[in-house]
Amino acid sequence: MTIAERIIPEFGEGFPFPFPEDQYRYSTNVEPAGKPVVTPVGRWGDSIIAIDDHYLAELDERARILERDPSRHAVLPHMRPACWDALLTILRELATAYPASCTLTSLGAGRWNWTNAMTGDSLEFTYGDDATLPVSPLRWISSQVQEDIVLLDQRDQLYGDAGVVTFAADWSMAFDVGMSFLEIHGPVPRIREEGIITRAHAFLERLQPHAPYRRTNWTLTIGRRLDVATEIYPEWGPDREMIQIVDDEAFGRLVHLRVEVQHLIRLPDSGAVMFLIRTYMMPLEVLATIEPWRARAAGVFAELPRDMAEYKGIVKYKDRAAAWLETHRSAA
Numbered sequence: 001m002t003i004a005e006r007i008i009p010e011f012g013e014g015f016p017f018p019f020p021e022d023q024y025r026y027s028t029n030v031e032p033a034g035k036p037v038v039t040p041v042g043r044w045g046d047s048i049i050a051i052d053d054h055y056l057a058e059l060d061e062r063a064r065i066l067e068r069d070p071s072r073h074a075v076l077p078h079m080r081p082a083c084w085d086a087l088l089t090i091l092r093e094l095a096t097a098y099p100a101s102c103t104l105t106s107l108g109a110g111r112w113n114w115t116n117a118m119t120g121d122s123l124e125f126t127y128g129d130d131a132t133l134p135v136s137p138l139r140w141i142s143s144q145v146q147e148d149i150v151l152l153d154q155r156d157q158l159y160g161d162a163g164v165v166t167f168a169a170d171w172s173m174a175f176d177v178g179m180s181f182l183e184i185h186g187p188v189p190r191i192r193e194e195g196i197i198t199r200a201h202a203f204l205e206r207l208q209p210h211a212p213y214r215r216t217n218w219t220l221t222i223g224r225r226l227d228v229a230t231e232i233y234p235e236w237g238p239d240r241e242m243i244q245i246v247d248d249e250a251f252g253r254l255v256h257l258r259v260e261v262q263h264l265i266r267l268p269d270s271g272a273v274m275f276l277i278r279t280y281m282m283p284l285e286v287l288a289t290i291e292p293w294r295a296r297a298a299g300v301f302a303e304l305p306r307d308m309a310e311y312k313g314i315v316k317y318k319d320r321a322a323a324w325l326e327t328h329r330s331a332a
Helices: 003-011 055-068 077-097 137-141 196-206 230-236 248-254 291-303 306-312 318-327
Strands: 037-039 042-044 073-075 102-108 111-116 121-126 148-154 158-164 213-222 255-266 273-283
Touching: 073 077, 073 137, 077 102, 077 111, 077 137, 077 148, 077 158, 077 273, 137 148, 137 158, 158 196, 248 255, 248 273, 248 318, 291 318
Parallel strands: none
Antiparallel strands: 037 042, 073 158, 102 111, 111 121, 148 158, 148 273, 213 255, 255 273
């Protein structure tokens, strides 16, 4: 049995490899959601909400993070209707994608019954009535999905006015809440000069209900650490120095390709734009066993411009990652 046969199921047959070309540059890279993508190890993209073997463990991790740091859940007062809109939209998606486990039943007069056999939840609630939920609507719905959730209000422009984000890749929901979409993405190199951010903003403003889109984003993470928010940088920042001196075996085991699948959805009742951000990770030692991915990732890492690597926080070890992949072809 090869390492891929042993480990691929753990890291996901639905892993969304993010590199369609031999080099990577920032782009809006959006496409309609719901179209499956077949890969060398499986497929992904069939549904907006994706559940895998890490479902319960990641929900537990989110609960622990929120208990330790409630600021990861931030909602400005005017976003309450959007939070309820997000809740019902996500429940409908879950019930559609996983009918054997999840059931959403209308009881009339705004009342609903929700059951989730995977979590053991059974709840009757009234749409818009916070008192019928155990916690606030956005926090509660985040207990049903592995995705982080960000809600953008559209006024003169888009503003990130609500969210539950426990698996941020070096950013902070608590810091960004209330900022405009353009301000949030201000530190990203090249996107202003090349007009990418203004095109992305215009695209989001034109989103229509019931026509969701998706895109991918990526970086590298040391260890299978979902929570690399800026609030806890002292916990994970030193890993970027440590990884430079470990041996080859440890390097391949510890360095993970981290991919986000971001779904972009115009909510039908409130008109807010919902970002669902699902994070996947695969260690280089597994990536190296999938030949098309190994070769492509090695080339992308080697060619990645320095300013982009610095922004992603991988400038100190991305060349070693490229070289490691070049020299670790699968023995299968």
